[in-house]
Amino acid sequence: MTEFRYLNPIRIGRGLDKLQRVDGATHRAIHGKFRQRRLRDLTAIAEAVHLRGRGGAAFPFARKLTAVMRTARTRDCQPVVLVNATEGEPASAKDKFLLAHTPHLILDGAMLAAKAMGAREVVIGLTDTGPAARSLRSAVLESGLRDFVRLVQLPERFVTGEGGALVNGVNGGPALPPGRKVRAADRGVDGLPTLLSNAETYAQLALVSQLGPDLYSAVGTAEEPGTVLLTVWGADGLPRVIEAPAGVPMAQVLDLGQATTGQGVLVGGYHGAWITPAAANRACVSRESIGRAGGALGAGVIMTLGEDVCPLGEVARVAAYLGAESAGQCGPCRLGLPAIARSLNSLVAGRSTTEALSAVSQGTQTVVGRGACKHPDGSARFVTSALSTFAADVKVHLAKGTCGRPVRGSLPIAEDLIAMETAEAEETGLRMTVDWTRCAGHGLCKHLVPELIQLDEHGFPVISNAGVPRRLVGDARQAIEMCPALALRLGDSAAETRHAVKASR
Structure with a gap:
């Protein structure tokens, strides 16, 4: 309760x-x-x-x-x-x-x-x-x-x-x-x-x-009279619903909710924004004050991250959830948000960190203002504000590959959706290949399945060595069907490897 x-x-x-x-x-x-x-x-x-x-x-x-x-x-x-x-x-x-x-x-x-x-x-x-x-x-x-x-x-x-x-x-x-x-x-x-x-x-x-x-209007501020309802998550990982007059110091509300500013404060929920501890200590609970601090009151959610967790890892976990929650009706949601989440996970795991950070920055810029609803915009704000607020942790991951702190699941999400996303990311044993006797460099395949295919400087496909995950099998088959030169293939990755070994002998 x-x-x-x-x-x-x-x-x-x-x-x-x-x-x-x-x-x-x-x-x-x-x-x-x-x-x-x-x-x-x-x-x-x-x-x-x-x-x-x-x-x-x-x-x-x-x-x-x-x-x-x-x-x-x-x-x-x-x-x-x-x-x-x-x-x-x-x-x-x-x-x-x-x-x-x-x-x-x-x-x-x-x-x-x-x-x-x-x-x-x-x-x-x-x-x-x-x-x-x-x-x-x-x-x-x-x-x-x-x-x-x-x-x-x-x-x-x-x-x-x-x-x-x-x-x-x-x-x-x-x-x-x-x-x-x-x-x-x-x-x-x-x-x-x-x-x-x-x-x-x-x-x-x-x-x-x-x-x-x-x-x-006897309580609150002149522009925001009355009280507000807030959901404040304490250091014990439990939410408390708090009613407070608009304009009270955020520090007072955090104290009432048994929370500290920690490494950073999320205001407004998963379509809100992260602000630094210093900004949170200066802010009051009002749209105007929180806006000046770089956040947004939004739905009245206030959460913090303790010093004992990897902030990027916690953010990446929520980004994966937001990507899984896509309505799937437009490119920014269906492709953009999951791609941002994967790049964030690469940064957290220390894989190609510089490229991963660049991909996150480019991805968040690309999705804003292009969705059928505000889900891409809010999700991008959540991620970009985290990169700014947790800039010191970003530098550590870039330099060392890891900050050494665990991901504890401090930010609540619907776990079944993450499980679904994980299942869809599982390898199928399939791999895309190109019949180079047919390929004419039309480049359409890259636009149909960008997670698997990029183009080289001459416009010809460069296919990922990784197998095709379950969630991309449909897109891969569509790319095969729509290739003007009928040059794409989808086959068993193990068989492809055995064939390549035999050919090299």
Whole structure:
């Protein structure tokens, strides 16, 4: 069970200092009777406190409300309210904590928006199948909202929480980002204009409505009023959900979460950025302050790495996970992220370190801004900030091949996905070869399977001596089929070796 801690005043976690879960009756006793608000009033209070999305993008909530209603009026249709409770980020625990312990705040916020907009329904997308899901279902029943609130179970994946992926999943398709950007405000659930935000955002909306803008803004900063929910990982490897007023020193939050700055601090999760211990000690918990320190508050994840682990090895492990989490719909995700992870692993293992570092730098520059969603951009930010923050460790690996410290798995990931990636990297015993009597140097093969084939200075293929891993067999066969000269072959590597030995005798 995730532990909850707070810095006064406690807002979103009221009641949790004494109870494990705030049920419907207790919620009403603490937060008062649900009061419906008109759309213009709800928009005004959200704007007054600068309420922004708490899922990572930090988009102004009032602008979302306005955009959805503009589209609904233009099309003369009812909008939909969509709550993103998937929390695919493995390092984040705050939204699932809300679902499990104070779900009625989420429902209140969603219903405030739904009533104000005249929405058709509230849809909540979630991946949890345990206590959080059971708590939410109970809250829906306790509130008498079973006929208006629909829960949709989605697969537990990093990319499930991306807005387009969530909408696709709710609509019955694969929970993957669409190939082109479509705003949920224009076309979301069932093609209707949809107000999409994450679970904490709706809980904060309920608090703003209950407290009023002035009291809500009595804590926090002028630009970021109120409190924030954070997932802080302690030195003991356990996450703690912490509620703190915006603007408190990060050092204070780390101390409350039983964490130290260690070798570096990751802020914002696996699409966030690493910052140095010195920068972390200067920073406060706000988007502005963390941005100045070189990070991004994002989904409110704060993690550190102790002195006893190899930071590059820990980062490479997560990079492999992010590569395995690719939606597989565009080159930057399908090819770029796994290639970056492999180059990072080569750097960690001391194999061709200079070339590996160059490949990581080039790869991260190549994928940014070219993906069908923001997964390549966020993953690249995670890696490049690590190279900067852990520059001293990079130098040691370049000079000695290893820093001598172990990889302990300090950063949480979905292990089954890494196991899948490992299985796909297994050798198949196959090897690509070229029939030089046919090859005309068209160069198409290099673009079809760049992990196995490069081109020499004359444009002819240079094929890796390594065998073809399982994950590349399909690409290798496609390259063979598409070769204009029919010059490529895929054969047994052991047989090829025996043939080469016989030919040399």
